[in-house]
Amino acid sequence: MDALSVEPDEVTETATLFNDLGAESIDFLDIIFRLEKAFGVKISQDELTQNDIITNPAYQENRKLNAAGLKALKERIRDGDWATFEKDPSIDKIQSVFTVGTIVNFIEQKLAAK
Amino acid sequence: MRWIWFDRFEEFESGTRAVAVKNVTLAEDHLHDHFPGFPVMPASLLIEGMAQTAGILVGEARRFREKVILAKVQRAVFHELVRPGQQVRFEARIEQLHQAGAVTRGTIHCGTTLVGEVDLVFSHIDQNLGGREFPEENFVFTEEFLALLTTYRQRGTERIRL
Numbered sequence: 016m017d018a019l020s021v022e023p024d025e026v027t028e029t030a031t032l033f034n035d036l037g038a039e040s041i042d043f044l045d046i047i048f049r050l051e052k053a054f055g056v057k058i059s060q061d062e063l064t065q066n067d068i069i070t071n072p073a074y075q076e077n078r079k080l081n082a083a084g085l086k087a088l089k090e091r092i093r094d095g096d097w098a099t100f101e102k103d104p105s106i107d108k109i110q111s112v113f114t115v116g117t118i119v120n121f122i123e124q125k126l127a128a129k
Numbered sequence: 130m131r132w133i134w135f136d137r138f139e140e141f142e143s144g145t146r147a148v149a150v151k152n153v154t155l156a157e158d159h160l161h162d163h164f165p166g167f168p169v170m171p172a173s174l175l176i177e178g179m180a181q182t183a184g185i186l187v188g189e190a191r192r193f194r195e196k197v198i199l200a201k202v203q204r205a206v207f208h209e210l211v212r213p214g215q216q217v218r219f220e221a222r223i224e225q226l227h228q229a230g231a232v233t234r235g236t237i238h239c240g241t242t243l244v245g246e247v248d249l250v251f252s253h254i255d256q257n258l259g260g261r262e263f264p265e266e267n268f269v270f271t272e273e274f275l276a277l278l279t280t281y282r283q284r285g286t287e288r289i290r291l
Contacts, residue, residue, distance in 0.1 A: 017203075018203075041200045041201055041250075041252065042201070044200055044201070044229055044230050044250060044252055045200070045201050045203065045250050047227075047229070048225050048227070048230075048232045048250065051225065051227075052224075052225065059227075059228060059229065060228075060229040060256070
């Protein structure tokens with residue numbers, strides 16, 4: 016909430032960080048720092064943004080994800096909002112997929128692995 | 130005018146905290162416009178002074194291998210005005226340091242008066258933005274900035290002969 020200056024009732028599980036809550040790419044870094052502090056876990060940005068997939072040459076053409084890349088990403092990111100990204104799977108726009116639920120799932124997995 | 134918003138480091142504990150001071154003077158042109166007849170150091174430049182103090186602290190923590198860019202002002206609260214003739218003291222602490230960046234907490238004092246509180250997020254830009262590439266050379270930490278640290282380290286151990 017503080018990172019994006021939004022009201023508590025706006026933060027629903029299906030709200031997308033970018034379109035609904037107005038996040039910018041740099042807010043991800045802020046969110047990561049706040050989550051680490053709140054939950055006592057270590058998070059790398061690469062892990063959250065699935066850097067291993069989006070930088071894998073086999074999964075992309077002209078900085079857009081191909082079908083295989085999209086499939087790999089969908090298996091990894093839960094509760095994502097795919098409608099916009101599927102129309103234009105540019106790697107620079109991957110963060111549009113993230114919802115509040117995606118972050119919650121991610122943290123649950125991190126805490127379970129702890 | 131040079132874009133350096135503090136005059137010298139007073140304290141520097143690698144990876145932990147730094148204190149820098151700036152003397153505010155009417156020789157600074159902008160104070161005559163901000164505001165005519167009522168010169169006040171702009172809050173935005175107080176944030177910049179903190180960003181430079183904290184940014185060098187964060188950069189030095191990784192031996193200036195990273196390009197440290199101010200990503201976000203998490204919080205900036207100001208309690209008092211800063212006027213010419215006053216000395217501003219920026220104290221920055223690293224709260225979190227990470228492969229991708231850092232969070233710092235900072236206070237700004239004039240004498241014993243708390244003037245402002247500024248918390249910042251820095252990005253190590255080579256580690257972010259999905260593998261986008263930036264120039265090899267570290268354009269953030271120019272010699273002008275590093276000289277501030279060199280001067281601090283030399284003070285008391287080496288005197289410059291006039």
